[in-house]
Amino acid sequence: MPEPSYGLIVEGIYDEGVFRELVRRIVSPQVRVRVRVCGGAPQLMKHFPGYLRDLEHAMQGKPVDKAVVVRDWRGSDRAALEQRMAQRVHGQPFAFPRGVHFCAVQ
Numbered sequence: 001m002p003e004p005s006y007g008l009i010v011e012g013i014y015d016e017g018v019f020r021e022l023v024r025r026i027v028s029p030q031v032r033v034r035v036r037v038c039g040g041a042p043q044l045m046k047h048f049p050g051y052l053r054d055l056e057h058a059m060q061g062k063p064v065d066k067a068v069v070v071r072d073w074r075g076s077d078r079a080a081l082e083q084r085m086a087q088r089v090h091g092q093p094f095a096f097p098r099g100v101h102f103c104a105v106q
Contacts (some may be wrong), residue, residue, distance in 0.1 A: 001016070002030075002032075003028050003030045003031045003032060004031060004033070004059075004065040004066065004098065005032040005034070005059050005064040005065045005066075005068040006023050006027070006031060006032070006033050006034070006062065006064055006065065006066050006067075006068060007033075007034045007035075007036070007052075007055035007058055007064035007066070007068070007096075008009060008020065008023065008033060008034070008036070008039065008068050008070060008071065009035075009036045009048045009051045009052070009055075009061075009067070009068070010034070010035060010036070010037055010038065010044075010067045010068075010070050010071055011037075011038055011039070011040055011041055011043075011044050011046065011070070012037060012038075012039065013037055013072060014032055014041065015037070015070065016035045016037050018069055019035070019068075020033045020035055021026065021102055023068075029032055030083045032059070032064075034059070036051040036055070036057040038051070041072060044069070044071055044100070045071070045085070045088070048069050048085070049088055049089050049092070052067055052069070052089065052094060052100065054096060055067050055096070056095045056096070062096040063094070063096050063097070064096060064097035065096060065097050065098045066097075066098075066099060066100075066101065066103070067094065067096050067100045068100075068101045068102075068103060069085055069100070069101070069102050069103065070084065070103045070104075070105060071102075071103070071104050072104070072105060072106070073104035073105060073106050074106065078104045078106075081104040082102045082103065082104050085102040085104075086102050091101070
């Protein structure tokens with residue numbers, strides 16, 4: 001069975017390398033990772049739903065196994081930010097077998 005695939009939606013170019021490597025260290029060096037870079041927090045919030053749709057076809061026309069949206073967080077309520085991201089796509093079905101995860105990181 002092939003390694004699972006992950007789709008990452010991140011703010012910037014530096015996030016791409018960091019989170020790609022983090023997933024490889026956590027899951028497996030052979031894990032397949034597709035990354036979409038948004039160009040900052042406002043752009044991520046505006047465009048991540050479309051990038052999620054793109055990741056539904058990122059593996060030779062098939063979805064990645066799990067999608068993760070990662071946004072920088074500064075403030076007092078990380079869970080509220082993650083909830084706000086989840087609400088942007090609430091009720092929209094996605095084809096990721098392992099779902100979508102929203103993660104605010106400091």
